[in-house]
């Protein structure tokens with residue numbers, strides 16, 4: 011990587027509660043990502059938006075209604091130094107972005123996170139109209155017009171800012187689809203230098219990576235074509251192509267989808283857990299119907315958390331004493347954490363008790379400790395409906411019984427914001443407030459207002475159990491449970507997102523209800539499973555004390571949880587994965603495409619154009635299974651034969667495969683080779699099944715033709731395939 015490093019673009023960054031320019035997990039992850047990059051000396055520059063009023067502050071009124079307050083953010087009080095970015099003459103650096111025919115200006119703030127600089131754009135500039143000055147006031151505005159304007163400021167303005175600062179990134183990383191306009195701005199810049207559109211597009215794609223974060227529709231911005239015309243229309247011609255070409259990059263159905271744009275313009279795409287990678291392939295399949303789900307090019311890098319940010323002072327002190335002295339810089343090594351097993355039970359329990367008391371005190375919770383209790387279960391996250399905050403209230407009587415045992419008291423603590431436009435989410439808060447006032451729940455169900463990083467820290471450090479009950483597979487990763495785990499708090503969660511990888515049967519609890527059926531049925535089954543866990547495992551274990559009042563078995567679980575989760579689900583491991591799997595290969599690829607006046611980009615562009623123009627001539631004319639399974643002694647492989655029409659395309663430029671599925675082994679592929687030319691552009695291909703154990707007769711076999719090139723990052727880079735079914 012040259013010194014341009016990685017440019018990391020995100021609509022939100024959660025660095026610290028004093029800089030409230032984040033809404034939830036996406037922003038926290040971005041903040042933790044750049045902190046880890048700084049710790050690890052990864053050359054990275056962050057780009058985001060300085061929202062003048064940030065994300066709203068939450069009050070919950072008497073009736074349980076969420077109130078939205080928008081205080082002005084004061085950069086002076088941030089725990090990270092925030093400075094106005096100036097040009098060489100000392101004047102504030104200003105970038106301009108054409109938005110809907112208006113020239114909109116933005117200045118930039120810079121935040122220093124160790125060696126990493128984060129630039130934050132803000133449109134509250136005197137030269138803007140009054141309305142435009144308000145464009146960057148709030149995060150995730152409900153008005154689509156403001157949304158698209160912000161995304162143009164982030165993507166286009168951000169790319170211009172880096173250019174103005176002389177930063178030439180090797181890799182451009184889009185954290186979620188919001189910044190995807192940056193790809194179009196980079197094409198525009200190249201076009202202005204005389205690089206043709208198709209070449210510019212390949213050069214930009216070669217150096218861009220995209221992380222998608224959620225299967226929930228609200229996480230994917232979709233703008234009407236009409237809106238894109240109105241706001242972005244001035245750029246079409248500047249990209250060196252026509253309107254249709256530009257729109258086609260993001261077109262999905264009859265709208266313009268920012269995720270689709272990001273996928274079209276990236277050479278690597280990843281989801282944020284293994285399961286989410288699979289779910290994303292399923293999701294993107296509708297855009298690439300010719301490519302089977304399992305072949306959709308989506309990788310996965312499972313999220314982690316920045317341990318230095320989320321670990322309580324008491325636990326840190328304990329780790330400092332018992333772990334190798336350099337543990338904090340070796341957090342991704344399991345050996346380092348193994349020493350947790352040797353911490354005396356009493357000490358670990360004591361450290362947790364202190365964090366628990368501190369949480370109760372700092373959050374002003376009316377919870378008095380007695381008899382080793384209460385057991386505190388925490389549920390804190392955005393009130394998005396798929397997270398099912400009220401799952402535990404499905405059977406009120408049973409819950410009241412669980413919470414109300416004077417011998418073994420249990421408390422629930424809730425916190426979280428619902429997006430101002432999310433009425434069902436706000437309704438959940440209202441219902442929760444109502445429930446907490448019922449006599450049977452008074453004193454055992456508590457709600458904390460204004461969930462943000464400060465509250466999150468106290469909660470993940472101080473509760474006993476961290477509850478997570480999303481509708482599977484909607485929780486792409488989740489990270490709050492990882493924060494809880496490093497603090498010795500035990501997870502009790504649906505096997506979704508990161509927990510599907512993190513749970514090992516001994517480090518917490520899996521809520522194993524139903525994975526199919528309708529939502530109502532799933533909730534019924536999941537809540538049943540949750541009640542059973544609480545009644546039969548969690549509560550008895552918590553109250554099983556030794557003669558020093560330490561729950562020995564519980565502490566064993568805490569140790570197992572820390573040892574198994576901390577080394578894997580942290581941002582040092584995560585950034586290291588991004589570095590090896592995405593940044594380094596993409597940097598090499600991007601630089602290769604751009605070298606010698608874009609020689610490779612131009613070649614790939616010409617090649618793709620040729621293939622695209624001639625693909626309609628590709629067909630699988632005939633495909634047969636030749637197998638006589640008994641004829642080959644000792645080798646029961648099955649042979650395939652296909653007639654393939656390639657038209658003007660050379661046979662070296664395609665791959666021909668037999669693709670089948672076998673009930674036992676899943677998808678298999680067999681490469682076919684050209685053995686005969688029947689006529690111009692018409693070939694016979696043959697090949698044999700990869701394995702004798704595959705039962706061809708019980709499987710469906712298709713023959714597939716795909717364009718290939720050593721310059722492609724994946725086998726399906728062109729999203730093209732021609733299919734034929736065997737007879």
Ligand SMILES: *Cc1c(COP(=O)(O)O)cnc(C)c1O
Nearest residue numbers: 034035391462463466488489490
């Ligand atoms: C960690 C965190 C989140 C993300 O938590 P999930 O597990 O993804 O729900 C959201 N908000 C805050 C304030 C956080 O600290």
